[in-house]
C-alpha cells in the first residue's frame with residue numbers, strides 16, 4: 001500500500017509540472033481503520049470533529065454503504081456531503097502538502113456526521129512528512145508571484 005500512496009503523490013507532483021523527478025519513496029505512511037458504531041440515537045450527531053489531516057496526502061476508502069463525510073467549501077463556508085463512489089478512493093491534500101507546494105495545493109477541512117443507524121467503516125492511509133520532518137518546497141514552486149513561505 002505504501003507504493004500506492006507514493007505513486008499518487010508522484011502523479012500529483014508531475015501534474016504540477018515538476019520536471020525533476022520528485023520521489024516520496026522515503027516518506028513514511030500510516031494506515032488507520034475507523035469504525036463508527038452508529039445507532040438511531042446518534043443520527044445527526046458528529047462522528048469526527050472538523051479537522052485537517054496532518055501529513056502530505058490522505059487516500060481514503062469510504063464505506064460504500066453509507067455516507068457521512070463532509071468537506072468544507074471555502075467559497076461558501078458550507079460543508080458539502082461527499083457521497084461514496086463504489087470502487088474508488090478519495091484523495092485529500094493535507095497540511096504538509098500545502099507547505100510542500102508553497103501554498104499551491106490547499107488542505108481540505110473535513111468532518112464526519114452520522115447519517116444512518118448502521119456501522120460505518122472507513123480506511124485511511126496517510127502519507128506523512130519526511131522522516132526528519134523537514135519539508136522544503138521545490139524551486140519551481142517559488143517565483144515572484146509565489147514567494148517562499
Ligand SMILES: O=C(O)CCC(=O)C(=O)O
Pocket residue numbers: 032034048053060062069110112121122124
Ligand atoms: O471516516 C472518514 O470518512 C474520514 C476519517 C478521517 O477524516 C480521518 O481518519 O482522518
Ligand SMILES: [Fe+2]
Pocket residue numbers: 051052053110
Ligand atoms: Fe481526516
